[in-house]
């Protein structure tokens with residue numbers, strides 16, 4: 089039997105859950121499709137990452153009433169230190185005159201997902217189907233999704249939040265560009281002797297950029313999260329989850345800041361690539377999150393870009409709510425695409441070039457990088473562009489300290 093909703097969302101990762109909650113808060117009836125049930129299982133949860141949330145994303149979560157639930161897990165970033173291999177060459181960024189103001193927040197993905205799952209489960213506007221999308225077809229006034237469990241769902245818009253290998257993107261025949269960075273990211277958490285003092289560090293090692301990010305204190309112990317984007321073939325030295333080698337490396341570089349350091353989670357690796365859909369919308373279809381753009385994690389901006397996309401959908405959904413509730417209309421999708429594609433393309437370009445610049449051991453680029461860090465120390469404009477990029481993920485508005 090056919091069921092009817094306003095919007096169908098495929099995928100219940102960070103993107104699908106956030107988009108469902110945002111649109112349900114306006115009164116839309118959502119069908120959320122993912123074979124994974126809305127249950128958080130700590131033991132089988134495979135993701136040890138911590139997500140950097142920009143101040144812009146926090147404002148949006150506040151607007152849709154979710155921040156009060158997420159805030160208890162969020163650790164503010166108050167200072168960013170950028171340093172070259174030799175720690176003598178460095179520059180730092182703070183929140184400016186107001187030292188108490190956060191430049192962004194870190195939330196462990198296990199707490200992020202668990203909170204969103206719990207809120208989704210309680211939401212009476214969201215109807216979850218523990219099944220997979222198999223195929224879909226469109227008519228003039230609606231779109232129809234057929235699931236593996238034989239359910240058929242009719243709605244006005246289908247949103248693909250089904251990740252970088254999006255099946256909806258494939259079914260809709262939307263082409264994409266792909267670039268393999270030939271890098272692996274190592275992710276793990278460390279426990280350390282000294283307080284992190286809300287410091288985030290980006291250090292440029294020969295093998296690739298390494299970020300250490302603060303996590304909320306637990307049981308009187310100090311923790312930070314590490315993301316190291318390591319180049320081919322260097323990552324083989326640390327592959328097979330060689331915890332001891334990684335621990336020694338971190339200890340050698342960062343003992344002066346953190347004191348004694350111990351890796352306290354499993355080490356996970358992620359193949360790094362860029363996937364960018366050639367268009368984000370098609371008739372009654374919208375691609376969101378990693379299905380539209382999956383970018384390098386160098387500056388922790390991928391999901392923040394997605395939140396900016398959700399905000400744009402929220403805005404036109406808000407305008408439509410008292411009318412036909414048809415947010416799959418061409419005019420909305422066209423406007424969304426026009427605005428979000430430009431925002432995303434710019435961020436993708438900058439992130440891609442920064443990775444080339446900061447992950448390369450080529451002599452010329454190494455020297456350029458040093459000059460770049462020296463420029464950050466001297467030029468207010470360069471500092472503000474970088475700060476805006478790191479804290480808001482946007483290069484379009486530049487504010488002075």
Ligand SMILES: Cc1cc2nc3c(=O)[nH]c(=O)nc-3n(C[C@H](O)[C@H](O)[C@H](O)COP(=O)(O)OP(=O)(O)OC[C@H]3O[C@@H](n4cnc5c(N)ncnc54)[C@H](O)[C@@H]3O)c2cc1C
Nearest residue numbers: 099101102103140221250251377378385388389390391392
């Ligand atoms: C190492 C690393 C660090 C990162 N750090 C940051 C950071 O600090 N800040 C930041 O902003 N971003 C960061 N990112 C990016 C961010 O993690 C991703 O953008 C985000 O997790 C993508 O979420 P998603 O929901 O779009 O996709 P996914 O998490 O891939 O979820 C897709 C969902 O779709 C479901 N699905 C797939 N196919 C189907 C189907 N046919 N039918 C139904 N369901 C389906 C899957 O089961 C899954 O639940 C990082 C990325 C990496 C790799």
